[in-house]
Amino acid sequence: MTGTALITGASSGIGLELAKLFARDGHDLVLVARRAERLEELGAELAQRHGIRYHAIALDLADADAPAEIVRRLDHAALGVDVLVNNAGFGAVGPFASADPDSALRMIRVNVEALTRLTRLLLPRMLARRRGRILNVASTAGFVPGPLMSVYYATKAYVISFSEALAEELRGSGVSVTVLCPGPTRTEFQAVAQMETTRLFRMPGVMDAGDVARAGYRGLMRGKRMVVPGLLNRALPLVVRLSPRWMVTRVSRFLQEKVRR
Numbered sequence: 001m002t003g004t005a006l007i008t009g010a011s012s013g014i015g016l017e018l019a020k021l022f023a024r025d026g027h028d029l030v031l032v033a034r035r036a037e038r039l040e041e042l043g044a045e046l047a048q049r050h051g052i053r054y055h056a057i058a059l060d061l062a063d064a065d066a067p068a069e070i071v072r073r074l075d076h077a078a079l080g081v082d083v084l085v086n087n088a089g090f091g092a093v094g095p096f097a098s099a100d101p102d103s104a105l106r107m108i109r110v111n112v113e114a115l116t117r118l119t120r121l122l123l124p125r126m127l128a129r130r131r132g133r134i135l136n137v138a139s140t141a142g143f144v145p146g147p148l149m150s151v152y153y154a155t156k157a158y159v160i161s162f163s164e165a166l167a168e169e170l171r172g173s174g175v176s177v178t179v180l181c182p183g184p185t186r187t188e189f190q191a192v193a194q195m196e197t198t199r200l201f202r203m204p205g206v207m208d209a210g211d212v213a214r215a216g217y218r219g220l221m222r223g224k225r226m227v228v229p230g231l232l233n234r235a236l237p238l239v240v241r242l243s244p245r246w247m248v249t250r251v252s253r254f255l256q257e258k259v260r261r
Contacts, residue, residue: 002025002026002027002082003027003028003080003081003082003083004027004028004029004030004079004080004081004082004083005019005022005027005028005029005030005081005082005083005084005085006029006030006032006070006074006081006083006084006085006122007019007022007029007030007031007032007085007087008032008033008061008085008086008087008088008114008115008118009032009033009087009088009089009137010029010031010032010033010039010042010087011031011033011034011035011038011039011042012033012038012187013185013187013209014087014137014180014182014185014187014209014212014213014216015033015085015087015088015137016042016209017209017210017212017213017214018085018087018135018213018216018217019031019042019046020046020213021213021214021217022083022217023046023047023049023050023052024050026050026052027052027082027083028052028053028054028055029043029046029052029053029054029055030054030055030057030070030074030079030081031043031054031055031056031057032057032058032059032061032070032088033058033088034058034059034060035058036056036058039056039057039058040056043055043056055073055077055079057070057073061088061109061110061114062106062109062110062114063109064109064113064117066114067114067117067118067121068117068121070118070121071118071121071122080125080129081122081125081126081132082126082131082132082133083132083133083134083135083220084118084119084122084126084132084133084134084135085134085135085137086114086115086118086119086134086135086136086137086159087135087137088110088111088114088115089110089111089137089155089156090107090110090111090152091107091141091149091151091152092107092149092152093148093149093256094148095148096150096151099151104151107151107152107155108151108155111152111155111156111158111159112155112158112159115136115159115162116162119134119136119166123175126174126175127170127173127174127175129174130173130174130175131174131175132174132175132176133175133176133177133178133220133221133223134163134166134175134176134177134178135178135179135180135216135220136159136162136163136177136178136179136180137159137179137180137182137216138156138159138160138163138179138180138181139153139156139159139181139182139183140181140182140183140228140233140236141153141156141157142156142157142158142159142160142181143157143160143181143236143237144236144248144249144252145245145248145249145252146252146256147249147252147253147256148253148256149256153252156181159179160179160181160226163177163178163179163225163226164179164225164226167179167225176220176223177225178216178219178220178223178224178225178226178227179225179226179227180212180215180216180219180220180227180229181226181227181228181233182207182212182216182228182229182230182233183206183207183228183229183230183232183233183236184206184207185206185207185208185209185212186206186207186208186209187209207229207230211229212229215227215229216229
């Protein structure tokens, strides 16, 4: 199945790398992000290189109306979506008590609400055709509590739980759901979240966005329910299950703390 893939957060990082993979294999693209110029540059480059068609939609997914606006524009352009990639998301490091409350709520709107709304809007169309794929990008952060990034970690726990439950609901329907759970990855995310100086990003095993995207793409095409790229990352869920919860939380906080120079 090729068809059209819609990718949110397509202007950089894992989303951009996924766009390259879909285009390479002949998928037309609907690219969604805030930065219109970047989307147009990426779409034009991939169209020239692979002969695909693209449609750029510049919207801020923190806007509650954005998912409905995306679907409205799809309908206006007579575009169907065969693959939905919910990749957009962001985080921030710092104590919750001193965090900007508007930023925390915006994070929930992007990481949770937009993903849920867009899935709900496009899923019935996939079910009517009895075919489709959904890739939700979560994080290994979703397996543990995250002191100093409490809201972000909680949003990713939601994405994992939602994706696994939905995958079971859709079993036998022709529509698959895959959740991608990367560990620390070199993207613009760490700069936006101010994570470059945390212990987490000083540890071995930090992956490149291209490697993460390739693992997620393979898993999606094989119909896997969960993909955790990297050997160390794959060990995390087992370690978490076997460890006392207080210890998991303490270690998580230690890794989120910034290295003092």
